[in-house]
Each structure stands twice: as C-alpha cells, then as structure tokens.
Amino acid sequence: MDNREKALDVIGNFRIDGRLVDLKVNTQGHINSTFVSTFDNDGVKTKYTHQKINRNVFRKPREVMENILAVTGHIGQKVDALPDRDRRVLRVVFTKDRMPFYIDADGEYWRTYVFIENVNTYDRIPSLNAARNLGRGIGEFQRQLSDFDGSKLNITIPHFHDMNLRYRQLQDAIEADPVGRVAQVQEELDFLLSQKERGCRIWNDFESGRLPNRVTHNDTKMNNVLFDPETDEAVCVIDLDTIMPGTILFDTGDMIRTACNTAEEDEQDLSKVSFDSRMYDALVTGYLEKAESFLTPLEKDGIKESGRTITQIMAVRFLTDYIAGDVYYSIAYPEHNIVRAHTQIALMKSMDEQWDRF
Numbered sequence: 001m002d003n004r005e006k007a008l009d010v011i012g013n014f015r016i017d018g019r020l021v022d023l024k025v026n027t028q029g030h031i032n033s034t035f036v037s038t039f040d041n042d043g044v045k046t047k048y049t050h051q052k053i054n055r056n057v058f059r060k061p062r063e064v065m066e067n068i069l070a071v072t073g074h075i076g077q078k079v080d081a082l083p084d085r086d087r088r089v090l091r092v093v094f095t096k097d098r099m100p101f102y103i104d105a106d107g108e109y110w111r112t113y114v115f116i117e118n119v120n121t122y123d124r125i126p127s128l129n130a131a132r133n134l135g136r137g138i139g140e141f142q143r144q145l146s147d148f149d150g151s152k153l154n155i156t157i158p159h160f161h162d163m164n165l166r167y168r169q170l171q172d173a174i175e176a177d178p179v180g181r182v183a184q185v186q187e188e189l190d191f192l193l194s195q196k197e198r199g200c201r202i203w204n205d206f207e208s209g210r211l212p213n214r215v216t217h218n219d220t221k222m223n224n225v226l227f228d229p230e231t232d233e234a235v236c237v238i239d240l241d242t243i244m245p246g247t248i249l250f251d252t253g254d255m256i257r258t259a260c261n262t263a264e265e266d267e268q269d270l271s272k273v274s275f276d277s278r279m280y281d282a283l284v285t286g287y288l289e290k291a292e293s294f295l296t297p298l299e300k301d302g303i304k305e306s307g308r309t310i311t312q313i314m315a316v317r318f319l320t321d322y323i324a325g326d327v328y329y330s331i332a333y334p335e336h337n338i339v340r341a342h343t344q345i346a347l348m349k350s351m352d353e354q355w356d357r358f
Contacts, residue, residue: 003033003035003052004023004025004035006052006104006106006108007023007033007035007050007052007110008020008023009104010050010102010104010110011023011037011048011050011112013095013096013097013102014048014050014093014094014095014096014102014112015093015094015095015096016039016046016048016093016112017039017041018039018040018041018042018044018046019039019040019041020037020038020039021038021039021040021045022037022038023035023036023037023038024036024037026049032051032052032053032054032241033051033052033054034049034050034051035049035050035051036048036049036050036115037050046114046115047114047115047117048093048112048113048114048115049112049113049114049115050110050111050112051110051111051112051113052108052109052110053101053108053109053110053111053241055108055109058156058157058241059156060154060156061101061109062101062109063154063156064154064156064241065092065100065101065109065111066154067153067154067156067240067243067244068090068092068100068240068241068243069092069100070148070152070153071145071148071153071215071240071243072089072090072091072092072240074144074145074148075088075089075141075144075145076089076091078144079144084235086114086116087116087117087118087119087226087228087235087236088235088236089236090113090114090116090236090238090240091113091114092111092112092113093111093112093113093114116226116236116238118228118229119226119227119228119229119235119236120226120227120228120229120232121222121223121225121226121227122222122223122227123222123223124222125222125259125279128278128279128282129232129282130227130232131259131279131282131283131286132282132283132285132286133227133232133233133234133286134222134225134234134255134259134283134286135255135282135283135284135285135286135287135288135289135290136233136234136286136287136289136290137225137227137233137234137235137237138217138220138225138234138237138251138252138255138287138291139286139287139288139289139290139291140234140290140291141217141237142214142215142248142251142290142291142294143290143291143293143294145214145215146214146294148214148215149213150212150213150214150215150216150244150245150246151213151245152245153215153243153244153245154244155244155245156241156242156244157242157244160218160242160244160246160250161203161218161246161250161310161313162203163196163199163200163202163203163309163312163313163316164200164203164204166313166316166317166320167193167196167199167200167316169320170192170316170319170320170323173320173323173324174189174323176324177323178324178325179323179324179325181322181323181325182323185319185322185323185338185341188319188338188341188342188345189319191345192312192315192316192319192345195312195348198312199309199312199313199316201305201309202247202249202250202253202302202305202306202309205247205298205302206246206247206249210298211247211249211296211298211299211302212247212248212296212299213245213246213247214245214246214247214248215243215244215245215246216243216244216245216246216247216248216250216251217237217240217242217243217251218242218243218244218246218250218251218254219239219241219242219254220237220251220252220254220255220258221254221255221258221259222258222259224237224238224239225237225238226238247299247302248291248295248299249299249302249303249305249306249309250306250310252284252287252302252303252306252307253306253307253308253309253310253311254310255283255287255307256280256283256284256303256306256307256310257307257310257311257314257347259279259280259283260275260276260277260279260280260283260307261273261274261275261276261343261347262274262275262276263343264343265340265343265344266336266339266340266343267339267343268339270342270343270346273343273346273347273350274346274347274350275347275350275351275354275358277354277357277358280307280358281358284303287303288300304358307351308348308351308352311344311347311348311351312344312348314340314344315341315344315345315348317329318337318338318340318341318344319337319338319341321337322337322338322341
C-alpha cells in the first residue's frame with residue numbers, strides 16, 4: 001500500500017464532516033508525507049491537510065503533537081476575537097477517539113489540520129517590503145508566545161542548536177574520517193575551528209540562564225509564513241514540528257540567515273553569495289515593531305550576532321556530514337554538502353566584511 005492509499009484509509013479516522021471528493025499529494029514539504037483533501041458537507045467545501053509524520057526525523061511524534069497543541073491553543077486564545085481567526089493559527093483536527101494523531105497498522109503517526117485558504121507563500125523574499133512583513137510575522141508569533149513558559153514544552157530534538165555539541169560532532173568526524181575527506185577540507189576546517197569560541201556565545205548564554213527560556217520555532221524561513229494576498233501581511237506561522245524551548249535568538253538567527261543570503265543555500269558560484277544588508281535592515285525593522293516590547297537588553301543586543309551564529313552552525317553541520325560520508329542530509333550529487341558548507345562560510349565572511357555597516 002503506497003502513501004496515498006494509506007492516506008485514504010487513514011482520513012476516515014478523523015472527525016471530519018461531509019464526503020471526501022478530492023485528495024491530492026502536496027510535494028512542497030521535504031520531510032513529512034503530505035496530502036490535501038477536499039470534503040463536501042451539504043454543498044460547503046472544506047480542505048484539510050493530512051501528514052504522515054517522518055519518524056526518522058521526529059522520533060517522538062506524541063511529544064511533537066503535545067507541543068503543537070500547547071502553542072496553537074495559546075495563540076488561539078490571543079486571536080479568537082479576530083474576524084479571520086481561522087487564518088491566524090493552525091487548527092488541529094482530532095480523531096474520532098479524540099486524539100490529535102492516528103496510528104496506522106504500520107505504527108506510523110498521522111495528523112490532520114484544517115487547510116488555511118486565501119493566503120500566499122513565498123520561497124524567496126521578493127522585496128524589502130516582504131522582508132519587513134516577514135520580520136513582523138516572526139515578531140508577532142514570538143509576541144503572542146512571550147507569556148508562555150518555554151520550559152513547559154517537550155525537547156523533541158535535544159541540543160538542536162548546541163554549538164558545543166556540533167563542534168564535538170565535527171571533531172568526531174575528523175578523527176574517524178570514514179571516507180578519507182579530511183585532507184580535502186583543511187582550509188574549511190581551519191576557518192570554522194578558529195570561529196568556535198565566538199559561535200558558542202549564544203548557546204552558552206542560554207545554558208547559563210542569561211538568555212530567557214522561550215518558545216522557539218527553529219525553522220523561521222520565508223515559506224513557513226503565510227501572507228495575506230491583498231495586504232501582504234504575515235497572518236500565520238506554520239510548520240511547527242520543531243517548536244521547542246530555547247532562546248528566541250535561534251529564530252532571529254535562522255530568519256536572518258535564510259532571508260539575507262543573495263543566493264541559494266547550495267549555490268556553487270560563490271561570487272553570487274553575499275549578505276544583503278538592506279534586506280537585513282528591513283527584516284529587523286519589521287521584527288522589532290512587534291517584538292521589541294518583550295525582549296530583554298541581551299536579546300536585543302544578540303539579534304545581529306544570531307544571524308552569523310546560525311549560519312556558522314549550519315556550516316559546521318554541512319561540513320561534518322560531508323566528512324562523515326553524507327549520512328544525514330539528502331544530497332543530489334557527491335559534493336553537495338561541501339558546496340553547502342562553502343555557501344555558509346561565504347555568507348559568514350560577507351557578514352564580517354559589512355559588520356559595521358548594518
């Protein structure tokens with residue numbers, strides 16, 4: 001039975017009114033198997049998103065769903081009075097047994113959301129105004145959760161942004177050198193090892209308690225935010241699988257890293273890779289409009305550094321995987337991970353060259 005046939009079998013276990021009239025595969029995501037259904041209930045058509053949770057990535061699906069319910073419930077209370085509340089927060093559909101997931105015969109976990117309609121998504125930021133709106137959207141998401149105790153959430157992927165751990169993993173890969181690649185990447189290693197102390201500052205400040213323990217999304221790229229098609233306002237942050245406790249600087253950092261790179265994450269021509277300081281200014285201006293009221297002084301001071309730090313952690317992870325023989329990230333060609341590492345290193349260097357200008 002393929003995933004589509006499984007989805008057809010699973011959908012009937014959720015509390016959905018009406019008759020199934022359409023089911024399409026959604027190929028936009030890269031981790032979970034996703035389908036969009038349409039139900040007709042006395043002439044009223046409603047769409048739903050169904051996902052089989054990838055247990056190779058999310059090994060604690062129950063805890064993932066507990067986090068999502070806690071966060072969406074909290075945001076739901078904040079937006080309940082708004083006329084378009086259904087666009088402002090993900091809505092989990094429960095099973096007929098009142099569970100937020102269904103376990104199929106193979107032990108796979110499935111979930112269902114109400115599909116959010118009348119919104120736009122972007123894979124790349126099309127303008128400075130869009131960057132401001134992205135910043136506002138992430139800032140509003142954090143503001144809505146600023147009174148939620150992040151320590152109450154499950155840690156579903158331990159030490160996700162622990163730079164000390166990432167450097168230990170890099171060192172382990174260097175010592176093992178399972179496919180004989182260390183000699184080829186000495187220049188990259190020299191640079192990243194020289195940056196270790198600076199890269200660990202944010203994690204160390206979080207671990208020591210100097211940075212507050214808040215709710216973090218951990219994947220704040222452009223296509224995880226939904227925008228109003230008329231106003232371009234960010235209305236909802238989606239893809240909540242990596243919601244965990246952490247410092248919000250993880251989220252500002254990933255937002256900056258993904259929004260301000262002038263090239264793709266795996267661009268082979270490094271002359272195209274640079275840090276767009278105008279995009280950064282627009283992004284952070286919009287972000288602070290929504291978030292400045294609850295940020296601590298240390299959090300505000302760390303926003304700029306956070307972009308470099310998350311770029312560095314990705315460079316370390318890509319290089320580690322290349323040395324280890326490409327065991328974690330999917331690759332399209334043998335050099336894919338080292339190309340990714342080169343792009344992140346180039347972005348770090350471009351930030352440093354412009355550091356006093358943004």
